Amino acid sequence: xxxxxxxxxxxxxxxxxxxxxxxxxxxxxxxxxxxxxxxxxxxxxxxxxxxxxxxxxxxxxxxxxxxxxxxxxxxxxxxxxxxxxxxxxxxxxxxxxxxxxxxxxxxxxxxxxxxxxxxxxxxxxxxxxxxxxxxxxxxxxxxxxxxxxxxxxxxxxxxxxxxxxxxxxxxxxxxxxxxxxxxxxxxxxxxxxxxxxxxxxxxxxxxxxxxxxxxxxxxxxxxxxxxxxxxxxxxxxxxxxxxxxxxxxxxxxxxxxxxxxxxxxxxxxxxxxxxxxxxxxxxxxxxxxxxxxxxxxxxxxxxxxxxxxxxxxxxxxxxxxxxxxxxxxxxxxxxxxxxxxxxxxxxxxxxxxxxxxxxxxxxxxxxxxxxxxxxxxxxxxxxxxxxxxxxxxxxxxxxxxxxxxxxxxxxxxxxxxxxxxxxxxxxxxxxxxxxxxxxxxxxxxxxxxxxxxxxxxxxxxxxxxxxxxxxxxxxxxxxxxxxxxxxxxxxxxxxxxxxxxxxxxxxxxxxxxxxxxxxxxxxxxxxxxxxxxxxxxxxxxxxxxxxxxxxxxxxxxxxxxxxxxxxxxxxxxxxxxxxxxxxxxxxxxxxxxxxxxxxxxxxxxxxxxxxxxxxxxxxxxxxxxxxxxxxxxxxxxxxxxxxxxxxxxxxxxxxxxxxxxxxxxxxxxxxxxxxxxxxxxxxxxxxxxx
Amino acid sequence: xxxxxxxxxxxxxxxxxxxxxxxxxxxxxxxxxxxxxxxxxxxxxxxxxxxxxxxxxxxxxxxxxxxxxxxxxxxxxxxxxxxxxxxxxxxxxxxxxxxxxxxxxxxxxxxxxxxxxxxxxxxxxxxxxxxxxxxxxxxxxxxxxxxxxxxxxxxxxxxxxxxxxxxxxxxxxxxx
Ligand code: FES
Numbered sequence: 001x002x003x004x005x006x007x008x009x010x011x012x013x014x015x016x017x018x019x020x021x022x023x024x025x026x027x028x029x030x031x032x033x034x035x036x037x038x039x040x041x042x043x044x045x046x047x048x049x050x051x052x053x054x055x056x057x058x059x060x061x062x063x064x065x066x067x068x069x070x071x072x073x074x075x076x077x078x079x080x081x082x083x084x085x086x087x088x089x090x091x092x093x094x095x096x097x098x099x100x101x102x103x104x105x106x107x108x109x110x111x112x113x114x115x116x117x118x119x120x121x122x123x124x125x126x127x128x129x130x131x132x133x134x135x136x137x138x139x140x141x142x143x144x145x146x147x148x149x150x151x152x153x154x155x156x157x158x159x160x161x162x163x164x165x166x167x168x169x170x171x172x173x174x175x176x177x178x179x180x181x182x183x184x185x186x187x188x189x190x191x192x193x194x195x196x197x198x199x200x201x202x203x204x205x206x207x208x209x210x211x212x213x214x215x216x217x218x219x220x221x222x223x224x225x226x227x228x229x230x231x232x233x234x235x236x237x238x239x240x241x242x243x244x245x246x247x248x249x250x251x252x253x254x255x256x257x258x259x260x261x262x263x264x265x266x267x268x269x270x271x272x273x274x275x276x277x278x279x280x281x282x283x284x285x286x287x288x289x290x291x292x293x294x295x296x297x298x299x300x301x302x303x304x305x306x307x308x309x310x311x312x313x314x315x316x317x318x319x320x321x322x323x324x325x326x327x328x329x330x331x332x333x334x335x336x337x338x339x340x341x342x343x344x345x346x347x348x349x350x351x352x353x354x355x356x357x358x359x360x361x362x363x364x365x366x367x368x369x370x371x372x373x374x375x376x377x378x379x380x381x382x383x384x385x386x387x388x389x390x391x392x393x394x395x396x397x398x399x400x401x402x403x404x405x406x407x408x409x410x411x412x413x414x415x416x417x418x419x420x421x422x423x424x425x426x427x428x429x430x431x432x433x434x435x436x437x438x439x440x441x442x443x444x445x446x447x448x449x450x451x452x453x454x455x456x457x458x459x460x461x462x463x464x465x466x467x468x469x470x471x472x473x474x475x476x477x478x479x480x481x482x483x484x485x486x487x488x489x490x491x492x493x494x495x496x497x498x499x500x501x502x503x504x505x506x507x508x509x510x511x512x513x514x515x516x517x518x519x520x521x522x523x524x525x526x527x528x529x530x531x532x533x534x535x536x537x538x539x540x541x542x543x544x545x546x547x548x549x550x551x552x553x554x555x556x557x558x559x560x561x562x563x564x565x566x567x568x569x570x571x572x573x574x575x576x577x578x579x580x581x582x583x584x585x586x587x588x589x590x591x592x593x594x595x596x597x598x599x600x601x602x603x604x605x606x607x608x609x610x611x612x613x614x615x616x617x618x619x620x621x622x623x624x625x626x627x628x629x630x631x632x633x634x635x636x637x638x639x640x641x642x643x644x645x646x647x648x649x650x651x652x653x654x655x656x657x658x659x660x661x662x663x664x665x666x667x668x669x670x671x672x673x674x675x676x677x678x679x680x681x682x683x684x685x686x687x688x689x690x
Numbered sequence: 691x692x693x694x695x696x697x698x699x700x701x702x703x704x705x706x707x708x709x710x711x712x713x714x715x716x717x718x719x720x721x722x723x724x725x726x727x728x729x730x731x732x733x734x735x736x737x738x739x740x741x742x743x744x745x746x747x748x749x750x751x752x753x754x755x756x757x758x759x760x761x762x763x764x765x766x767x768x769x770x771x772x773x774x775x776x777x778x779x780x781x782x783x784x785x786x787x788x789x790x791x792x793x794x795x796x797x798x799x800x801x802x803x804x805x806x807x808x809x810x811x812x813x814x815x816x817x818x819x820x821x822x823x824x825x826x827x828x829x830x831x832x833x834x835x836x837x838x839x840x841x842x843x844x845x846x847x848x849x850x851x852x853x854x855x856x857x858x859x860x861x862x863x864x865x866x
Contacts (some may be wrong), residue, residue: 063728085732088724486737516748528737674717677710684703 007033030216035234036241037222038689039403043113044220045248046106052249053103054208058201060096061145068148070194072187075150076275080482080555083656090656091260091663098259100142101267104290106252107135115321116342118330119221125322127214130207132318137204139315142288144197150190151272152282158185158193160285164298167308184278224402225330226395233399235689243685247678254671261664262454262576265558270581273559273653274551284359292356293349297375299360300368310372317379324379327387334393341382348374444562444580444587444611447643451650452579454665457658458651463494465630466648469641472628474553477545477619479533482554483652486527492658493651502527546605548618557581557650581653582646587611589642592621741866743858746802754818756807759865763807763815764853765826765839766863773824773837774800780836787849791838794852804863805839806853811846826850 007028009015018024067086069078082089111131114120120128147158162179166172181188219228228234235241259266267289271282287295294311301307317324332339352371358364396402450459467488470480485505489498496504505525510532513520525532533552535541541549551559561580564572571577591611602608606616623641634640651657731739739760746766749755754767769777777791795803807815807826814830821827822843823836833844840849855865 059725063725066729067732081732081734085734087727087730087732089728089732091724092728484734484737486733490733526740528734528740670713670717670720674710674713677706677713681706681710684706 030212030237031242032236032238034216034237035219035228035231036237037220037228037233037399038235038240039222039224039399040220040241040244041223042244042248043109043117044222045245046110046113048245049106049249049252050103050110051208052252053099053106054201054205057096057099057103058205060092060099061198061201063092064096065194065198068194070148070191072150072190072276075148075190077482079149084482084487090660094260094264094660098256098264098267100145101259101288101290102252102256103138104142107138108290111135111318112346114221115345116332116339117221117223118225118325118327118332120322121325121330122322124214124218124221127211127218128322129319130211130214132315134204134207134211135318136315137200137207139291141197141200141204142290144193144200146288147190147193148197149272150276152274152276152280153269153272153285155185155276155278156281156285157287158189161287162189164308164311167305169305186278221330222399222402223331223333224396224399225334226397226399226402228399230398230400239685240689243678243682247675247682250671250675250678254668254675257664257667257671261660261667263573263578264660265578266573270559270561273555286357289353289357292354293352293375294356296352296356296368297372299356300365300372314375317376321379321383325383325387327383327390327392329392329395331395334395335386335390336393337390338383338386341378341386344374345378348378442610444583447579447583447586449579449582449647449650451647451657453576454661456661458492458494459647460495461632461634462644462647463651464496465632465634465640466644466646466651467494468630469623469628469645470553470648473622473641474645475531475534477534477541477550479535479552480531480554480652481533481552482530483655484528484530485525487655489527490655493655494648498527505529508532546618550619553649553652555653557585557646558653560584582650584611585649586642586646588617589623589645590638739866741864743862743864746861746863751801757865759853762853764865765803765805765807765818765850767803767805767818767837769801769803769837776824777836777838777840780840786841787847789838789840789849794838794840794849796855796857799857799860802863803837803839804852804855804865805850807850809833809846810841810848810850811844816850 007025009018009024014024064082067078067082067089069075079093083093084090086092114128114131143157143161147154162176162185165175165179168175177183179189180186181192222228269286274282286292294314297314298307298311301310327335327338329335332342348371352368352375355364355368355371360368396405450457450462470478485501485508486498487501488494488496488504489501505527508525508529508531509522510525510529511520512523515521535544535549538549558581562584564577564580588609588611591609593608593610596602596608600608600615602616606618607620608615609617623638625638626636628641629636630640634644654660742757742759744755744757744766746768749766749768751768752770754765756763756765758764767773774791780791782788782790791800794805807818809816809828809830811828811831811833814828816826816828816833816835818826821834823834825837825839825842826835828834828844828846831845833846834842835846835850836842838849839852841847853865855863858864
C-alpha cells in the first residue's frame with residue numbers, strides 16, 4: 001500500500017465504478033500488487049489461516065443461531081436437536097466447536113511466530129497491540145460461546161469467570177450482578193451472552209481490518225528481520241503469497257477435519273453433556289484448553305484479587321512487549337540467547353496449560369507458582385536484560401541475500417514444518433485433556449466396540465438387542481428423552497423399517513392434549529413421539545429412587561468419562577480413541593459385586609460398584625443373567641446385556657456417527673489430494689521467483 | 691508474472707493449474723451444499739407433519755371447523771343442501787378457475803368440503819360463511835370463494851386447494 005494505486009480496470013463498467021469508488025485499485029494494491037518479502041516461511045501462512053477461521057466461525061455461527069434457542073430451559077435441548085435433526089447439523093456444530101479450538105491453536109502459533117521473529121518491534125508496535133486486542137476479544141467471544149450450550153461446564157464456567165470480577169474492590173459485587181442480570185447466573189445471563197457472542201466476532205473482524213491495514217503500512221516482517229529495500233527483496237502478493245497461503249490453509253484443514261469428523265469430543269468436556277444444574281458443581285471445573293495457562297496463573301496465587309490481577313496482567317503485558325524488548329535485532333535467528341529463552345518460554349506456557357488442567361493440589365500448585373514466576377520473568381527480566389547483554393550474530397544485508405544463503409534444503413523445511421505442526425497439535429491438544437472426577441474408581445477395561453476407529457459402524461444386531469434391554473430393564477427408571485421412535489428407522493441406526501418403528505411406537509401410551517374439553521388424554525405413540533420418561537418430573541424421580549434421580553440416558557455415553565492420563569491421551573489423539581464413555585457405562589453395568597472388599601464402607605441404600613467413583617452407587621444391580629431373552633440366540637448374560645445396551649446408548653447419544661465417519665473419509669481423501677495439488681502448483685508458481 | 695515462462699512447458703503447467711482450480715471448485719461446491727441444506731425443514735418438523743385424523747361427528751350441518759396440519763389451517767365444512775346445490779349448479783364457464791364441485795369433494799360425501807384455508811392470492815386466511823357466494827371471504831384484498839371453495843371474485847387466481855385426505859369411515863377422515 002504505497003501511495004495511490006495506478007491500477008485501472010479495462011472493463012468500462014468497472015472503470016465507471018472505479019472513478020467513483022476506487023475499490024478495485026484498493027484490492028489490487030492490497031492483495032495483488034502488494035510487495036511481500038520473498039523469504040517468508042510457512043509460519044507466515046497463519047495470518048491467512050486465521051482469516052479463514054474467522055470467516056468460517058462467523059459463517060457456521062450465523063447458521064447455528066438460526067436453529068439455537070437462547071433460553072435457560074431450552075438451550076441445551078436446542079443444541080441437541082441441531083445435532084440430531086437439522087440437516088448436517090452435527091457437521092455444522094462440530095465445525096463451530098472444533099473451529100473455536102483451531103482458531104486459538106492458530107492464533108497461538110501466530111503469536112509465538114511474532115514473538116520469535118520480533119514482529120512487534122518498531123515500526124510494528126500498533127500492529128502488535130491490535131493483535132493483542134483481537135486476542136482479548138477472541139477470549140471473550142470463546143468464553144461466551146462456551147456458555148451457550150448450557151451444560152454443566154457452561155454454567156459453572158460462566159459462574160467462575162464472572163466471579164473473577166467480584167475481586168474488584170468496592171464495586172466487585174455490583175459488577176457481577178450487572179453481568180448476570182440477576183442474583184445468580186441464569187436466563188438473563190444466557191441471553192446477553194448470546195447477544196454478545198453474536199456481536200463480538202464482527203468487532204473482531206473490524207479490528208482485523210485495522211490489523212491488516214497497519215500491516216500494509218509497515219510492511220510484513222520476515223524471518224531475517226531486515227526490511228525490504230529493493231525490488232529484489234519482494235514478490236507480488238498474488239500469486240506468490242496467495243498460493244503459499246492457500247497451501248498452508250489446505251494443510252491446516254486436514255488437521256481441522258481430524259477433529260470435526262473423528263475426534264469431535266476430544267477437546268470438549270464430558271460434563272458439558274449434562275444439562276446445567278445450579279445445584280451441583282462438577283468435581284473439577286476446567287476451562288477450555290486455550291485458557292488453561294492463564295487459569296493456572298490465577299490459581300497459583302493464593303490471594304483472590306492478586307490472582308485475578310496476575311491473570312489479566314499475563315495478557316496485558318503483551319501490549320508492552322515492544323518496549324520491554326528493546327534489542328535492535330528483530331529475528332531470534334540471529335540472537336543466540338533470545339532463541340533459547342524463547343523455547344524455554346514456549347515450554348513454560350505449555351507447562352502452565354498442563355497444570356491448569358490438573359487439580360489444584362500438592363505438587364501442581366508449587367509447579368504452577370514456579371512457572372508463573374518464569375512467565376513474568378521472561379517479559380520483565382529476561383527480555384530487557386538480553387537487549388543489553390546479548391551480542392547478536394550479524395544479520396544479512398538484505399532479504400535477497402537471506403534467500404540465496406538458504407536456498408538449499410527447502411523441501412525438508414516444508415516437510416518438517418508439517419510434521420512439527422501435527423506433533424505440536426497432538427501434544428498441545430493432548431496436554432489439555434482434563435482431569436476427570438473419577439477418583440476412587442478402578443479404571444474401566446477397554447472394550448472392543450464395532451463403532452470405534454475411522455471405519456466404525458454400529459452393529460445392527462447389538463443395537464436391536466440393546467433396545468430390548470433398555471425397554472425391558474432400564475426404561476423402568478431412566479428416560480431417553482432425546483430419542484424419537486422415528487429414529488429407530490433412521491439410516492445408521494438399529495435398521496428397523498418405518499412400519500416397524502411405527503408399530504414399536506404404538507405399543508407406548510403417550511400423554512397428549514389438551515383436547516377440546518381442555519383435558520389431557522393418553523393415545524398410542526406415533527413415530528414422531530419421543531420415548532416417554534418414567535417419571536413426570538425430577539422431584540418424582542428423586543423421591544422414588546432414594547434421593548438420587550436416575551439420569552436420562554440419551555447422552556450418557558458422552559456425558560461420562562474417566563481420566564486417561566499421560567501419555568495415553570496423546571496416543572488417543574492419533575488412534576482416534578473416543579470410547580471412554582461406552583467403556584465406563586459397560587464397566588458400571590458389570591461392576592456390581594455382592595462382596596464388599598475390606599476397607600470400603602457402603603452406606604445404607606447404596607450398593608458396591610467396582611468402577612463407580614467412590615464405589616457407593618445408589619442404583620441397585622440392574623441386570624442379571626437370563627433376565628432378557630434374545631430372539632437371535634445371543635447369550636442371555638450380563639456381559640452380553642451390558643455390551644448391547646451400551647452400544648444402543650452410544651447410538652442414542654451419537655445417531656449420526658456413521659454418516660460423520662463416512663463423510664469424514666471422503667473429506668480426507670479430497671483434502672489430501674487437494675493439498676498435494678496445491679503444493680505442486682505452489683512450486684510451479686514459485687519456480688519463477690527463485 | 692505467471693505467464694512469463696509458461697511457454698516452456700505449456701501443457702504440463704496448465705494441466706496442473708486447471709486440476710488445482712477444478713479441485714478447489716469441487717471442494718467449494720461440496721462445502722456450500724450442507725450450508726444451504728440446513729435451511730430445509732429438520733427431521734423433527736418433517737415427522738411432525740405426519741397425517742392427522744379428524745372425527746367429523748361433532749360438526750353439525752351448516753357448521754365448520756378449522757384444524758391445523760403442517761401448520762396450515764384446514765377448513766372442514768359440513769355443507770347444507772342449499773350450499774351443495776349452489777356449488778353443483780354453477781356453469782363452469784363462469785368460473786375463473788373452472789372445476790366441477792365433484793372434483794373437490796369425495797364422491798358419496800358431498801356434504802363434506804375439506805380445503806386448505808389459505809387464500810391463493812397472498813396467503814391470508816379467508817373467513818367462512820361470509821361473502822356473496824355462501825362460502826369464504828378473504829378480508830385482506832377481498833377475494834370471494836363459493837361453497838365449494840372456488841374463486842369467484844377478487845384478485846386471487848385459483849380455487850382454495852384441497853389437501854390430500856381420505857375417508858377412513860363415514861365419520862372420520864385422515865388428512866395427509
Ligand atoms: S390474500 Fe386474500 S385477497 Fe389477498
